[in-house]
Amino acid sequence: DLQTHAGWLSGGTIIGPVRLGLRYDYAYTFLDLSDPFRQLHRATQTLAVRQGSWGLTQPYYQFQFRDYMDVDFPPNTTFKRDGPRHLFGLNQYFFLPEPFTYVTVGANGHLYNSDGTEWRYDGFETSLGAGYDFPYAVSFAWLWRFAHRDYRDHSAFAPFDKRRDDTHWVSAELARPIVDHWIARVAGSFAFQDSNIPVYDYTRKVVGAYLTYQW
Numbered sequence: 001d002l003q004t005h006a007g008w009l010s011g012g013t014i015i016g017p018v019r020l021g022l023r024y025d026y027a028y029t030f031l032d033l034s035d036p037f038r039q040l041h042r043a044t045q046t047l048a049v050r051q052g053s054w055g056l057t058q059p060y061y062q063f064q065f066r067d068y069m070d071v072d073f074p075p076n077t078t079f080k081r082d083g084p085r086h087l088f089g090l091n092q093y094f095f096l097p098e099p100f101t102y103v104t105v106g107a108n109g110h111l112y113n114s115d116g117t118e119w120r121y122d123g124f125e126t127s128l129g130a131g132y133d134f135p136y137a138v139s140f141a142w143l144w145r146f147a148h149r150d151y152r153d154h155s156a157f158a159p160f161d162k163r164r165d166d167t168h169w170v171s172a173e174l175a176r177p178i179v180d181h182w183i184a185r186v187a188g189s190f191a192f193q194d195s196n197i198p199v200y201d202y203t204r205k206v207v208g209a210y211l212t213y214q215w
Contacts, residue, residue: 019048038081039067055094062087066114083114089125101131101139118156121163123149138176145169155197165200167193185210 006028012021025042046060064085089108096103106127114120129143151163171189178184191204 017049021046021048037069039069041065041067053095055092058091058093060089060091062089062110081114081116081119083112083119085110085112091127099132099134101133101141104129104143117153119151120153121149121151123147136176138174140172140174142170142172157199158197161196163195163197163200165193165195167191181214183212183214185212 006026008023008025010021010023012019014020021044023044023046025040025044027040027042029038029040042062042064044060044062046058049057051057062085064087066082066085068081087108087110089106091104091106094103095101104127107125109122109124111122112120125145125147127143127145129141131139131141133139145168147165147167147169149163149165149167151165153162155161155163169189169191171187173185173187175183175185186209188207189205191202193200193202195201
């Protein structure tokens with residue numbers, strides 16, 4: 001959910017039956033023509049524990065810091081959205097015979113301590129997904145996510161109500177190797193947010209084609 005990825009670094013090591021991983025993401029996103037931009041830093045620590053040939057358990061902790069540059073939203077306020085987000089979660093993978101590659105379920109809880117009271121929240125998220133292998137080295141994966149957020153303070157757009165958001169994401173990706181080390185991908189996603197403060201309702205559609213060099 002960084003929206004604009006500028007780059008990431010990741011690595012891991014195996015300690016006995018456990019794999020320890022660490023990933024760092026950086027994003028630099030222009031919000032629109034009037035508000036300048038934001039920077040996001042995200043570090044994710046994971047443990048992966050294999051259950052024989054049938055499954056994988058992956059608990060994780062994620063720390064994210066959002067740095068918004070002179071953003072004035074809602075208008076004519078001094079609300080700043082800078083602040084850290086802490087997230088604790090678990091993903092469980094089940095490996096299945098062909099044509100399935102895996103089925104995955106996940107859940108997490110998170111809290112966001114923004115400098116501006118308009119944005120501070122606690123929430124949770126659940127997910128469900130699957131991957132498939134088809135002939136001619138074609139793979140397909142999809143993921144559905146649902147997130148609920150309860151904001152701790154009253155909204156500037158509704159002084160007597162505290163904001164509550166429910167968000168659904170559906171994403172899918174089709175991939176195929178084309179020559180040595182090169183992978184072609186086509187991906188799309190759809191997001192829908194329903195809020196008790198209507199100004200925060202939205203839908204977002206994204207479609208992309210990607211060429212990846214893997215070594």
